[in-house]
Amino acid sequence: MYQQIVDSIINNISNGNIRLNTKLPSINMISEDFYLSRDTVEKAYNILKERNIIESIPRRGYYVANIEPKHKLNILFLVNKMSNYKMRIYNSFLNKVGLNSKIDLVIYHCDEFLFLNTLNNSKLVYDYYVIMPHFKTDKLQHASFTNAVLDAINKIPANKLLLLDNKMPPLNDDISAVYQEFDNDIYEALIEGSKKISKYKKLMLVYPEKSVYPYPRRILYGFRKFCTEFQIDFEILNEVCDDMVFKKGDLFITIEESDLVNLIDQTREKELILGEDIGVISYNDTPLKKLLGIAVMSTDFKIMGETAAQMILNSDRGRVKVPFNFIDRKSI
Numbered sequence: 573m574y575q576q577i578v579d580s581i582i583n584n585i586s587n588g589n590i591r592l593n594t595k596l597p598s599i600n601m602i603s604e605d606f607y608l609s610r611d612t613v614e615k616a617y618n619i620l621k622e623r624n625i626i627e628s629i630p631r632r633g634y635y636v637a638n639i640e641p642k643h644k645l646n647i648l649f650l651v652n653k654m655s656n657y658k659m660r661i662y663n664s665f666l667n668k669v670g671l672n673s674k675i676d677l678v679i680y681h682c683d684e685f686l687f688l689n690t691l692n693n694s695k696l697v698y699d700y701y702v703i704m705p706h707f708k709t710d711k712l713q714h715a716s717f718t719n720a721v722l723d724a725i726n727k728i729p730a731n732k733l734l735l736l737d738n739k740m741p742p743l744n745d746d747i748s749a750v751y752q753e754f755d756n757d758i759y760e761a762l763i764e765g766s767k768k769i770s771k772y773k774k775l776m777l778v779y780p781e782k783s784v785y786p787y788p789r790r791i792l793y794g795f796r797k798f799c800t801e802f803q804i805d806f807e808i809l810n811e812v813c814d815d816m817v818f819k820k821g822d823l824f825i826t827i828e829e830s831d832l833v834n835l836i837d838q839t840r841e842k843e844l845i846l847g848e849d850i851g852v853i854s855y856n857d858t859p860l861k862k863l864l865g866i867a868v869m870s871t872d873f874k875i876m877g878e879t880a881a882q883m884i885l886n887s888d889r890g891r892v893k894v895p896f897n898f899i900d901r902k903s904i
Contacts, residue, residue, distance in 0.1 A: 625637065653679065752871050777791075824852050
């Protein structure tokens with residue numbers, strides 16, 4: 573009901589029925605005329621005040637202070653970390669939405685407290701909440717949600733919520749999402765590249781068990797599933813160590829950039845040829861990896877951001893899985 577009051581006042585301002593500096597009905601008057609609780613009306617007026625659409629003058633009442641275009645969208649964009657990939661999603665989203673929106677970008681660093689505090693301070697004043705749900709446990713492992721996060725997200729109206737990059741299984745089916753499917757994605761990408769992969773004797777996945785920004789463990793599940801089904805020898809490493817012993821016929825799959833750099837440095841020092849002696853596949857594509865000829869498994873971050881923006885602009889609902897592909901290059 574409070575949102576209907578907000579929308580009604582904004583619409584009447586937009587079509588000229590309510591002009592700048594016009595005095596609005598008091599909270600008590602709206603409450604009595606429309607049989608609403610006083611708290612509901614006060615909440616609507618507070619939202620309009622926070623958007624600087626109306627202002628409160630002591631002992632005089634509420635007045636229209638700003639005429640905001642009807643199509644202007646107020647969006648909270650919650651990102652778990654600042655990275656090349658996340659910013660590519662955000663930038664493509666921003667470019668697609670264009671000038672029709674005001675976007676508040678907040679980085680919560682996979683921290684549950686920062687995330688909950690941001691939502692609490694937002695007071696549900698946004699038209700849309702775009703959320704990338706990635707959190708870390710006390711043991712620095714990945715979690716898609718916690719009970720507190722789930723409770724907080726459930727308070728956001730479904731038509732205002734869009735999950736991005738990672739979906740949360742416990743949420744209702746009416747929650748919209750544009751997402752990756754980490755276990756199936758890596759599994760299907762490895763099958764896509766299996767012709768090249770088959771020439772290697774052993775697959776080594778470099779997956780950091782503990783990280784400031786942990787990665788979904790579903791990556792591990794998809795990797796193990798592929799190796800088990802195709803009877804491929806494999807090993808999971810925590811990092812690429814200095815002075816690592818390399819064996820010809822090993823294929824490394826790296827996730828963190830630091831491991832990829834360390835791996836390339838060591839293969840060059842040992843005069844090993846990428847794509848012949850040692851294979852390398854990196855997780856998530858970048859222009860630099862393309863330039864260096866590093867094979868990758870990657871989602872399309874540009875499409876992810878654009879799809880999310882288009883759903884908001886069109887008021888579309890649903891769940892969209894973003895394509896995830898194996899990209900063959902000389903490192904394999």
